[in-house]
Amino acid sequence: MLKTSEISTYLDKINFLEILKDRFSKKKYNSIIRTVSYNKELLELQSSLVDLQNWIQKNNKKVCIVFEGRDAAGKGGAIKRFTQHLNPRTTRVVALAKPTTKEKGQWYFQRYIKELPNNGEIVFFDRSWYNRAIVEPVMGFCTDNEYNIFMNQVNDFEKMITQENIILIKFWFSITKKTQKNRFNSRLSDPLKRWKFSIVDKEGQKKWDVYTDYKNKMLDKTNTAGNPWKIIKSDSKKSSRLESIKYVLSLFEFSSNNLKK
Numbered sequence: 232m233l234k235t236s237e238i239s240t241y242l243d244k245i246n247f248l249e250i251l252k253d254r255f256s257k258k259k260y261n262s263i264i265r266t267v268s269y270n271k272e273l274l275e276l277q278s279s280l281v282d283l284q285n286w287i288q289k290n291n292k293k294v295c296i297v298f299e300g301r302d303a304a305g306k307g308g309a310i311k312r313f314t315q316h317l318n319p320r321t322t323r324v325v326a327l328a329k330p331t332t333k334e335k336g337q338w339y340f341q342r343y344i345k346e347l348p349n350n351g352e353i354v355f356f357d358r359s360w361y362n363r364a365i366v367e368p369v370m371g372f373c374t375d376n377e378y379n380i381f382m383n384q385v386n387d388f389e390k391m392i393t394q395e396n397i398i399l400i401k402f403w404f405s406i407t408k409k410t411q412k413n414r415f416n417s418r419l420s421d422p423l424k425r426w427k428f429s430i431v432d433k434e435g436q437k438k439w440d441v442y443t444d445y446k447n448k449m450l451d452k453t454n455t456a457g458n459p460w461k462i463i464k465s466d467s468k469k470s471s472r473l474e475s476i477k478y479v480l481s482l483f484e485f486s487s488n489n490l491k492k
Contacts, residue, residue, distance in 0.1 A: 266415065269469045277316045284353060288321050291350040291399045296479065297359045300404030302432045303414035305465040305472070309404070310355045312472045313331060313479075317353070325356040339363060339381060340388050347397060360385065364449040369442050370431060383453055389458045399458050400482065402475055403450065404465040404468045408439050 243321075287294055296313075298306040314322055323347045334342050340360055348354040363381040367373040373381075392399055406414075415432055418424040435442060454460045461478050465471035 232248070257440070269473070272473060272475075273312060276473065276480065277312070277483055279480050280313065280476065281316055282317075283480065284317050284321065286483075287353060288318075288349075288351040293348040293350060293395075294353045294400070295348050295356065295392070295397050296402070297356045297361070298355065298402050298404065299359065299361050300402075300463075300465065301406060301411055302435050303411050303427075304404035304406045305468045306357055306402075306404050308468055309402075309472045309475050310357055310464075313476060314354060321352050322355075323348075323352065323394060324355045324357060325359075328350045339377070342383070347392065354472070361449065361453075364453070365442060365445045369438055370434060382448075385453055387453055389453075389455075393457060397458075398482075400479060401453075401460045402463055402478075403446075403460050404463050404471060404475075406465050408436070410466045412436060 267428050298310055300306050310324055314324060318471070323346075327342065327346070329482075330342065343356075343360045346354060360381075363373055363378060364385070368375075368378045389399060415428060415436070419426045450460055460476075463471045463478075
């Protein structure tokens with residue numbers, strides 16, 4: 232049986248919803264309800280991420296989460312929601328700039344190795360070593376030989392990572408060409424987001440089909456049993472954020488706030 236206070240809270244919610252219906256159009260009202268629902272679910276998932284981080288730190292686990300996808304696919308926004316309430320002392324976001332002259336002379340994977348997680352740490356890669364699988368060959372930033380060497384080495388590289396007890400999670404955020412174009416236009420019209428748009432982004436639209444070909448070859452070659460890709464449909468930013476967080480949490484078992492891998 233409901234308590235008086237619970238009944239009062241319930242009635243308050245009903246009254247609030249009725250007020251919203253009166254003041255807004257049906258379309259706007261439904262949008263508000265969806266946003267409220269999204270924020271509520273996101274906060275619950277983020278709370279679980281905090282629990283997961285505590286467990287990772289307590290048990291000296293090492294977690295590496297790779298975010299890949301076309302430009303404007305929503306990688307950065309998803310990472311922001313992942314890390315929003317996490318302890319920055321044991322969380323890092325890696326978004327490397329183009330390699331220096333010195334780095335160009337090193338083994339390709341070398342500059343990524345030093346960014347891998349330490350004990351008790353979660354590292355989020357906003358783009359990763361997979362630049363060489365798609366962006367670099369499409370844009371002419373690497374030779375065919377460099378591309379082929381990478382494709383022949385990457386699975387072994389990731390196998391070595393996991394053999395060192397690093398939990399590797401790989402996301403591919405997938406969007407349509409139309410969605411990408413709309414997001415590019417939105418960036419250009421927003422002075423706070425204009426910095427995100429580059430010549431590479433513009434070329435990416437022109438070379439959509441070539442990009443797709445390299446993407447498919449990458450997924451076919453590197454979607455291994457030990458280190459699979461998780462494809463996230465990201466035309467809806469909110470849905471993709473929730474789905475990606477849920478996926479990470481699903482890899483761990485919860486029991487009375489104690490997590491077991």
